[in-house]
Each structure stands twice: as structure tokens, then as C-alpha cells.
Amino acid sequence: MKRTESAPASDVRQVIRRKLEDRFDVNYSVSEIRIESMEDFDAYLYAPYRSGEKLYYRGERILSDDRRLVPTLLRKKEELRSFGDEPILRLTSESLLRYYRSKKSFLSVYETLYGRADTAHLYKMLAFAQHYLDVSPLIDLSKSLYVALSFALKGRTEFSDDVVLYSVYDIGDDDTSADLDEVNGWLREYHVNVVDFGAEEAIQKLLQPKKERLHRRETVLHDLRQIEELVNAMNPTAKLIDIPTNDLMKYQQGVFLLLNGFSLIDSKYFTKDVRKSFVITKYVVSAAICPTLQKFLLGKAPQYRYENLMDISAAVKDER
16 A cells, blocks of 8 residues: 555554564464364374475474574573664674674584684584574474474373474475585575564554554654564575584484574564465364373384483483
8 A cells, every 4th residue: 555644644553454464473373273182193293294295393392472483592582682782683694603702611612523613604503502502593393293292292291281393394495405505605694683672562552552642643653654664674584404413413303494584573573474485384282182192102203202302322222
């Protein structure tokens, strides 16, 4: 809709609302499927896995709005303060490198193993950080449904809450790579904005101004257009990296999802453009069938019992 300076503030709000509703779905609820029985699990998850479809998985131990597909680095506000205290933080490959170089113990161990940290070889550093510092712009996935299921169930026998499994289907091959040079090229172009201005509250106030502000029409329109510009600028891309860097990652059949070129507002980002490369489906698994799934997992893949996931030696010695 083409607007002029005389467009009512209510019209501007409706434009922004439609864009938000169309593009904001950080929790992938538009493609959420309930798993209420083992028959559902077999039909939606296990049968495609057995057939060898090109799928990747992630397990979450609890259904919660706070546990979104957001990298660990962007979830930890105390770590983000290391990048500055401005309302909008601009994360790039150079600022990532400065951040990790400021972690003296991390840097010492990394450089002992791999040599000097620089922007030309970011992938090894970020993968190392994901595994040993638990802070990186990467999201863990696995080629194994068993591994994702084990992370979701976490060895429990009683469940009071539903658990979550994500499946990620690769639409094509252009956004997946096992080539280190190509992946490092992606990472050199890393650019993410983190917007921290109480966005939830700020956006709501701007979209629903108080009556006493309505007479300040031009000010409201100006604020709304700033938000609209921010909305229009959020176009995330997704890349899948299939380069295991250690035995544990190979054992877990791990891969990484990289989200780039977007703005994070109060732990939310626009996901519509991500779906051009990958179909991400969120499965909410009923707590009622989780004990049965736990037995299923131990019967089908005992090497992936939860206590063995992070300890290959325990898996090797486990004779149960």
C-alpha cells in the first residue's frame, strides 16, 4: 500500500501488523504438529527417518516459548553485552573474532589445537566454541532421529511436560555444504543486528498508542515508520554446515544450522525467508507417550542413551 504523509496512523499500524503476522514465527507454530500416540510418531517422524529422507533433527526437553531456534550466543544477554551497550548491536565476523579473542582461556586452548584465530578460518573456531564454550552463532542439529530423541527425553522415565522435536528438510543443495572454504566464506559475510530497546513493549506501545499520544500524529507516524523499516530489513538466510570437527560430533551425527542476515528483536526474528531453503517442522510430543518412546529408544539405539551422548567412552563400555 502506497502511503503519503497524510495516511492515518491506524492504516500504518495495520500495514505493520500484517507484515508481522506474515513473517514473525520464530517458534514455527504455523507448521506445528501434535504427536499423541506411537502411531503418530511412526507416521510423522520414524517412517520418513527409516526411508532415508534428507532430514535433520533437534530435540528440546520441554515445550516452552523461551526455547526457540535461536543460537546460544544470541540467547545469552550477558554475553551480548561484550559486543557493546548500544540499542542496536551489529554482529559481524570481525566482532565475533574480537569476542572470542577476549576469552583468554578459550583462545589459549583453541590456538594450541588449531593455530591462530582469524576471520579466514572462522568455522573451526565457532564449532569449537559451540562444543566447549556453549556460546556460538550456530544451532546444533543431528542426522539421527535417535540422537534428537535422546536429547529431548534426557534419560527420564517420568514426564510432566510435553517435549519437542524439530525436523529440518533441505529443499535443495545450494544452502548445504561440506566444503570448508565455502563455509568460511559464508561466515566472513556474517551480519546480524541485535535490537534491544524493550521491543515487545515498545512495539505494542507504537502499534497501540495511548489516547493522549494520538494528537501527536506526526510523531506517531514517524515512530511507526521506523518500526516498519526495521520490519522490512529482516530477511534471514539459512545455511546448513555438514563438517564434523571432532569424534563427538561424528558420534552424534551432528551438523550446524547457521542463520544470517537478520535482526533479532527481543529474542525474536522473522522466519519466512528461512523457509525458502528449509522446511522446518515442530513436533510437540505428548508427555503421555514419552516413557514408551524412552523404551523405544533404548531398544533401537542403546548407544544413544542420554548418559552416553556426551561420553563416547561410556558408550563403548556400556554392555547393557
